[in-house]
Amino acid sequence: MSTNVGTPTVPLQPVRTRRPRKRRSTTMRKHRMLYFMVIPGLVWFIMFRAIPMGGILIAFQDYNIFRGFLESEWVGLKHFRYLFQYQDFYRVFYNSMIIAIQEILIGFPAPIILALALNEVRRSAVKRSLQTVLYLPYFFSWVMIAALFFQIFSMNGIVNQIISAFGGDRVLLVQREWFFRPMIIISGLYRNSGYGTIIYLAAIAGIDPQLYEAAMIDGANRFQRILLITVPSILPTALVLLLLRIGGLMNFGFDRIYNFLTPMTFGVGDVFDTYVFRVGLTEGQYSLTTAIGLFQGFVAFGMVWVVNQMMRRQGGGLW
Amino acid sequence: MKRQPNQLIGLALVLLLVTATLGFAGGRTETAAAAGDVIAIEYWDENNQHGIFDANHPQSVAFAEQFGIVWESPMVSWNGGTDYLQQLRLRIAAGDLPDIFMPWGGIEQELIDNGAVADLTDLIQEEMPAFYSNVAPEIWDFIRSLSPDGQSIYVLPSVQFTPLGGMIRGDWLDRLGLDVPTTVDEYVEVLRAFRDQDASGDGNPNNEIPTSGREGGRWMDHLFAPFGIAMVEGFPEWDIYDGELQYSAVQPAMRSAIEWIRGLYAEGLLDPETFINTNQVWMGKITGDLVGSWYHGTHWSPARFTTLYNAGVTDVRLDYLPMLSHPDYEGFMTTTDYRRPGYVFGAHMTEEAIRRTMRAIEFVNDPATIEERNIGYEGVNFLIENGQEVRLSTADFLALGTGYRPALGAQLLSDAETTIRTNEFQMSLLSGPDDPSYRAVDNANRLIAAYSQDTVRSIAGQFLPPSIYEGYPDIRTHRLFQEYVARIIVGDWEIDRFDEFVERWYRSGGREVTERAQAAYAALQ
Structure with missing residues (x-):
């Protein structure tokens, strides 16, 4: 027997509620100090982010610094054609991508692992000292870090002294092509990993302690607690940071590469940023360098979009 | 409603932040204003040599009286020219050029083509007769060709005497009982002796670096010169090869030079860290009593001398390393009569301001005023105490590595004779050979005199307009050459890859640039 209780089906419609105008203005008035505090940020954003976006147009001009934007000649896609025809374009593109991808694969998980490890340090004094030591390199400039690395790997540096003590031949690693990318990644780990833990430690601090207590009662060991409670809890934070990082993929940081780059490592280390520096500064080719910047932006946007789509399928994503 | 005090403070803070944000984005602050009849002149060049000076500087005060201008040179970071160029481009973009400045990186052509700099044709012979007549006519021809x-x-061209040459540690040679080498083979023998023996006399026979250079294969021209390579400070230049103007880096002689230097490197005679040596590191090795021979400005040597002396090397002596003869090549040390564009005047300057500035520059460069300039300025070069003139110590000048500077800035014209005379004047102020500064300057004068007798030649490519490189930044910056020369010399690549370099250089724009260079050269002839 089947009973069909006829329940009238009413199609679900969003209930449109209009906030009374009065209420919104009241809220604004009530929190006006907060709104005021937004103003400097907004001004900054408009002045240094929104208005300069107009500058993208010079990628389509033969921009002349003396004549200015309005009087420079429009040349369409000339600079993009030049860029793609540049004989080292694919080398520069490949180098930029390889370094960026390596950086994400190795540099991105590093602070997470470090934060998980730091979180397990129980003695507060030890933990704080460790954190200070780990944060410190972030405040060193790349010039300093490059000098430090060049010193460590110099002919009389500590690495060669160790090699020599074991009877090996001294070797100048910093001028070996194969060593360039590992050196960039390692120096990045040294400088950024510690500082990168801050957000993750904050996320970990926000996890409900009851979860851990419950897990302990259920007999979960420390490793299981990390894997089953801590990691899933900070995953949303990690994914957002991953997306942001991919957005900045092509803007790897000029000084980070430039300070390590020598003519001997051009083959593997010449990236868009160093190319822009060479062309933009020595030649004053603003249009071409803007075109390169725009191209980098498109590539980065494409990557963010792809990764975001992937995340959405997993129920996450930024939008 | 009564406002809460903290709200007011908050509001004030917000306003402050907004103003600050807007303020920082605003234009530059006025650095100088004309006071009375005196005109303020903002002056830019690589001021790492003479330092910054403002309206209160004794020379500026003297210039105000003498020429009616206040000479101000603000701090502009140099950093091999890149920082300078960046800041100059920023000022151009803001439409706010300095009054007079040194163009860099070939920017003078852009400035002239866009009418950003003043035409000096009608004024120069009137206001700067000595300078005009002391600069060779062919240099003026080249300068005119830029218009x-x-x-x-x-x-205004810079035609400063720049005695860049090889130097070798005379005290090391003495210690090992060796003479200054004159051929490439003798030089190799000397380098081997430096490598194997305790040339520096510090008890360690293993820490000597026979010879060294800098990143990009720069500042080791003494190793290229025997092969007849036109090269200035490590940058290959343009000269006549096979009857035509060509880039020296793609010549067969360059291949031989690289092959020879590669051998030196493999033997441990060339600093293994050459291609990663920054200026500071390289200089540190030289003044650390580690390097046996190097290439640099002989006129800048007093700074190296005194640093070595003060570090305890009291028997230090720098000998001139002459151009080494080679059995198969006709070598020469490269020089250029025309050093670089000296100064341009912003088109915004009034004729009166230009005239007065020109008079000051004429004074600073007129060979006839050298005695007057050597006396210098009160507060800079001497003090008056109890009515007596008291000369300031020259140690500060030496520490700057510039030697005694009779007048600050805008120096465009000098020759071996005026350089030596200025040095002699400086020595006359010192107590005598017991004074290390005296010995340093005396040593420099011997080096300069030897340089003047050496096989030094001006190259054909010195008069090439920067526009020949337009559209080919990698050719202008010698990027490909630097990559290949480094990797072949350190043994990463075989010497055969030099041919690949030549082919790639021509393919990546070298052919077009060569054609333009030859056309420009032919036009000047």
Whole structure:
């Protein structure tokens, strides 16, 4: 027997509620100090982010610094054609991508692992000292870090002294092509990993302690607690940071590469940023360098979009 | 409603932040204003040599009286020219050029073509007769060729005497009982002796670096010169090869030079860290009593001498390393009569301001005023105490590595004779050979005199307009050459890859640039 209780089906419609105008203005008035505090940020954003976006147009001009934007000649896609025809374009593109991808694969998980490890340090004094030591390199400039690395790997540096003590031949690693990318990644780990833990430690601090207590009662060991409670809890934070990082993929940081780059490592280390520096500064080719910047932006946007789509399928994503 | 005090403070803070944000984005603050009849002149060049000076500087005060201008040179970071160029481009973009400045990186052509700099043709012979007549006519021809009509003068050329040459540690040679080498083979023998023996006399026979250079294969021209390579400070230059103007880096002689230097490197005679040596590191090795021979400005040597002396090397002596003869090549040390564009005047300057500035520059460069300039300025070069003139110590000048500078800035013209005379004047102020500064300057004078006798030649490519490189930044920056020379010399690549370099250089724009260079050269002839 089947009973069909006829329940009238009413199609679900969003209930449109209009906030009374009065209420919104009241809220604004009530929190006006907060709104005021937004103003400097907004001004900054408009002045240094929104208005300069107009500058993208010079990628389509033969921009002349003396004549200015309005009087420079429009040349369409000339600079993009030049860029793609540049004989080292694919080398520069490949180098930029390889370094960026390596950086994400190795540099991105590093602070997470470090934060998980730091979180397990129980003695507060030890933990704080460790954190200070780990944060410190972030405040060193790349010039300093490059000098430090060049010193460590110099002919009389500590690495060669160790090699020599074991009877090996001294070797100048910093001028070996194969060593360039590992050196960039390692120096990045040294400088950024510690500082990168801050957000993750904050996320970990926000996890409900009851979860851990419950897990302990259920007999979960420390490793299981990390894997089953801590990691899933900070995953949303990690994914957002991953997306942001991919957005900045092509803007790897000029000084980070430039300070390590020598003519001997051009083959593997010449990236868009160093190319822009060479062309933009020595030649004053603003249009071409803007075109390169725009191209980098498109590539980065494409990557963010792809990764975001992937995340959405997993129920996450930024939008 | 009564406002809460903390709200007011908050509001004030917000306003402050907004103003600050807007303020920082605003234009530059006025650095100088004309006071009375005196005109303020903002002056830019690589001021790492003479330091910054403002309106209160004794020379500026003297210039105000003498020429009616206040000479101000603000701090502009140099950093091999890149920082300077960046800041200059920023000022151009803001439409706010300094009054007079040194163009860099070939920017003078852009400035002239866009009418950003003043035409000096009608004024130069009137206001700067000595300077005009002391600069060779072919240099003026070249300067005129930069103008749109080919007849006008927009740039004051720098024709400073720059004795860049090889130097070798005379005290090391003495210690090992060796003479200054004159051929490539003798030089190799000396380098081997430096490598194997305790040339520095510090008890360690293993820490000597026979010879060294800098990143990009720069500042080791003494190793290229025997092969007849036109090269200035490590940058290959343009000269006549096979009857035509060509880039020296793609010549067969360059291949031989690289092959020879590669051998030196493999033998441990060339600093293994050459291609990663920054200026500071390289200089540190030289003044750390580690390097046996190097290439640099002989006129800048007093700073190296005194640093070595003060570090305890009291028997230090720098000998001139002559151009080493080679059995198969006709070598020479490269020089250029025309060093670089010296100064341009912003088109915004009034004629009166230009005239007065020109008079000051004429004074600073006129060989006839050298005695007057050597006396210098009160507060800079001497003090008056109890009515007596008291000369300031020269140690500060030496520490700057510039030697005694009789007048600050805008120096465009000098020759071996005036350089030596200025040095002699400086020595006359010192107590005598017991004074290390005296010995340093005396040593420099011997080096300069030897340089003047050496096989030094001006190259054909010294008069090439920067526009030949337009559209080919990698050719202008010698990027490909630097990559290949480094990797072949350190043994990463075989010497055969030099041919690949030549082919790639031509393919990546070298052919077009060569054609333009040859056309420009032919036009000047």
